[in-house]
Structure formats: structure tokens, C-alpha cells
Amino acid sequence: MNDSSVEKTTQPIIEIKQVWKEYGDHIVLEKLNLNVQAGEFVSIVGASGCGKTTLLNMLLGTESQSRGEILLDGEPMPTEPNATRGIVFQKYSAFPHLNALENVMLGAEFADAPLLGKVFGTPRKKIKEQALEMLTAVGLADAAMRYPNELSGGMQQRLAIAQALIKEPRILLLDEPFGALDPGIRKDMHKLVSELWQKRGLTIFMITHDLSEGFSLGSRVWVLDKPRIDPQQPERYGAQIVYDIALNATQAMPSSIQTLIEKQATAKSAVQENTHE
Ligand SMILES: Nc1ncnc2c1ncn2[C@@H]1O[C@H](COP(=O)(O)OP(=O)(O)OP(=O)(O)O)[C@@H](O)[C@H]1O
Known part of the structure; x- marks a missing residue:
């Protein structure tokens, strides 16, 4: 049995099905469809304000989705945080x-x-x-x-x-946990989190602004971004997972992704500047 057939037959620990998150008229996340197996380490990257923390909060249970469903072990996600999920903030x-x-x-x-x-x-x-x-x-x-x-x-x-x-907890949620640390200490923390992940068989979701951190620690990287932008109504479209990248231990970040993320960041700030003019 190869890895992909294991993935198909095992019950995912988390299933995100047709999930949307809206605050009033503001669509933050749209149409997310994702399965995560126990033991995966998902790094979540994306521009500031694209909805990373909102997604993490929905996995924690402190935010609910506006549409769709999130399942934990095949059952609806408890609407309040419980011992299944632990969180570490920046x-x-x-x-x-x-x-x-x-x-x-x-x-x-x-x-x-x-x-x-x-x-x-x-x-x-x-x-x-x-x-x-x-x-x-x-x-x-x-x-x-x-x-x-x-x-x-x-x-x-x-x-x-x-x-x-x-x-x-079986699931550890990390919201930019190392953002405020010096580079040397960050390295020590990377080692610690990798060891804890492997020794304790945790499933980890980690938000980071540091792409190389996301790629070096994660077994999978989600790039969150808006595929559609309406300059007149920036809140009309939500972010989606535009890239879902499975990594192996030696895989580095594809340079095309880095270039793409940089381009999107530049394009977005140009749109924001135009809408403010
Ligand atoms: N409780 C709320 N009510 C209304 N809007 C909200 C609420 N929480 C978040 N938002 C909006 O949702 C969008 C996504 O916010 P979120 O904090 O998830 O982004 P983020 O990607 O984690 O940002 P950052 O990287 O800057 O932390 C933002 O536009 C934010 O203003």
C-alpha cells in the first residue's frame, strides 16, 4: 500500500467542506475544501489580513463558519474549544x-x-x-x-x-508562535516543535509569515490568497487555498511560489493604493 492509498482509506482528523466565513458583507474566506490526516504539519502562509487567524479560530472552535461544515474525526467540530486542540499565540x-x-x-x-x-x-x-x-x-x-x-x-x-x-491535545494550533523571537532562538524553537510533533504524533496547523520556516517545518503548506480581486469592492471576494503543497522532508520551497507570493503582495498593495486614491 503506498502513501496515497493510505490517505484515501483513512478517516481524516479534520475535514473542511465548502466552508465560507463572512463578517456582514465582508467575505473573508470562500469555498474551502480540505482534508487533513492525523500527523500532518500544515503551515499556513498568506498576506496580512487574508484570513489565516480566522481559519485557525474556526479550527479551535472560537469562531464558527458562516456556511459549510468542519468535521473533527468525522463529527461536527465542537463549537467551543476543548482538550482536543491546544493553541499557542505569538x-x-x-x-x-x-x-x-x-x-x-x-x-x-x-x-x-x-x-x-x-x-x-x-x-x-x-x-x-x-x-x-x-x-x-x-x-x-x-x-x-x-x-x-x-x-x-x-x-x-x-x-x-x-x-x-x-x-x-491531538491538534496543536500555532498562530505565528515564533514571530517575536530572535533568529537564534527561533532555530531552537523549530527544533523543539519538530521533535514534539514527531514524538507526540501531533497534528499541527501553524501560521507563519516566514515562508522558509513554513516550508522547512511543515509536511504540507497552504497558501491562502484571493484568486479574484474587485478593486471597487475589496471585500466582495474571499481568500481561498490557492496552493496546497505536500512536502517531503528534503523538499525546499519552489522558487516559483515565492515569486508568485511576492507578485501577489505587490499587486495587492497597488490595488489598495488605487482604492484609497
Ligand atoms: N471579529 C471580526 N469581525 C469583523 N471582521 C473581522 C473579525 N475578525 C477578523 N476580521 C476581518 O477578517 C479579515 C481576516 O482577518 P485575520 O485576522 O484572519 O487575517 P490574518 O491573515 O490572520 O492577518 P494577519 O496576518 O495580519 O494576522 C480581516 O479583514 C479582519 O479585519
Whole structure:
């Protein structure tokens, strides 16, 4: 059995069927049709404002589609975030008055005791062990007692990943997780995320503005863009996945895609300038 026949017979973890997203008259995304198998790492790239975060939020369950359906394991996507999906944002959001360990524990405590966010006795001990394990997995075991303001940017992003992983999600959503980091630290984070992806068998969706990051980390790249633009009514058409590229481990970004994305960005800013004149 080759890879493509596996793909055909296995239930996708995510199915996006004829999905549109509109805010009033503003069509953000139109007619998305995509299947994702468990274990894929999808990098999502595209111009600013084309709807990447909106798509991620629909996968998280904090936004609903205007039309069409999104299925998780063949069932309608739960309309609220749950433990299946963990998310990491670019901007770090830990509680400043809790140390790293307590911040990681908090997610699991809220999952176990949604009203109080506090768990006691043996369950708490177990959560603490799990949190320490997560901090170790992201290389922060030695910083468990430090507070967020005592951590570097890279360490804070590691903490955010540990927070997302404590609930053992099968799907990890990353919204430009490394955008604010220095290049050296970014490289360390790339290594970490690749290892976590493989070791934990995660399915990952990652938004990035860095094309080479998208191509080097992902097993698949989605390029989101508007195939049709009406200069008089920029909000009339939504973005679609204009390229869906399956990558193998050694495949680099095709230069034609880079050129195309640059051309589209230039064309778009020219349209925007014209409409503002
Ligand atoms: N809650 C909302 N209400 C109305 N419009 C919204 C809402 N959320 C997003 N939009 C609009 O949807 C479009 C897509 O936004 P989105 O944040 O998904 O883009 P993006 O590709 O992630 O952008 P960036 O790369 O700059 O983060 C934008 O025009 C934005 O203004």
C-alpha cells in the first residue's frame, strides 16, 4: 500500500467542506475544501489580513463558519474549544503572579475543576507531575519556579507550548508562535516543535509569515490568497487555498511560489493604493 492509498482509506482528523466565513458583507474566506490526516504539519502562509487567524479560530472552535461544515474525526467540530486542540499565540499570555510550574498546572486544573480552577490531594499531585514532565519536554525543568518576567522571550514561548500540551491535545494550533523571537532562538524553537510533533504524533496547523520556516517545518503548506480581486469592492471576494503543497522532508520551497507570493503582495498593495486614491 503506498502513501496515497493510505490517505484515501483513512478517516481524516479534520475535514473542511465548502466552508465560507463572512463578517456582514465582508467575505473573508470562500469555498474551502480540505482534508487533513492525523500527523500532518500544515503551515499556513498568506498576506496580512487574508484570513489565516480566522481559519485557525474556526479550527479551535472560537469562531464558527458562516456556511459549510468542519468535521473533527468525522463529527461536527465542537463549537467551543476543548482538550482536543491546544493553541499557542505569538503574544505570550501567562499569569504574572504564578510561576512557570503553576502556570502549566493551571490549564489542567481548570480542565478538571472548571468552576474553581483548583484541584487538591492526589489529583493535584498527578497534575504537578504532568506539568513538570511538560516543562522538561520543552527544556524548562530548571526554570519551573521562575515567574514569567524572569523568563526570556524564547523561554516564555516554551512555557506557552507546555501550557498548550498539558491537556494532551491531538491538534496543536500555532498562530505565528515564533514571530517575536530572535533568529537564534527561533532555530531552537523549530527544533523543539519538530521533535514534539514527531514524538507526540501531533497534528499541527501553524501560521507563519516566514515562508522558509513554513516550508522547512511543515509536511504540507497552504497558501491562502484571493484568486479574484474587485478593486471597487475589496471585500466582495474571499481568500481561498490557492496552493496546497505536500512536502517531503528534503523538499525546499519552489522558487516559483515565492515569486508568485511576492507578485501577489505587490499587486495587492497597488490595488489598495488605487482604492484609497
Ligand atoms: N471579529 C471580526 N469581525 C469583523 N471582521 C473581522 C473579525 N475578525 C477578523 N476580521 C476581518 O477578517 C479579515 C481576516 O482577518 P485575520 O485576522 O484572519 O487575517 P490574518 O491573515 O490572520 O492577518 P494577519 O496576518 O495580519 O494576522 C480581516 O479583514 C479582519 O479585519
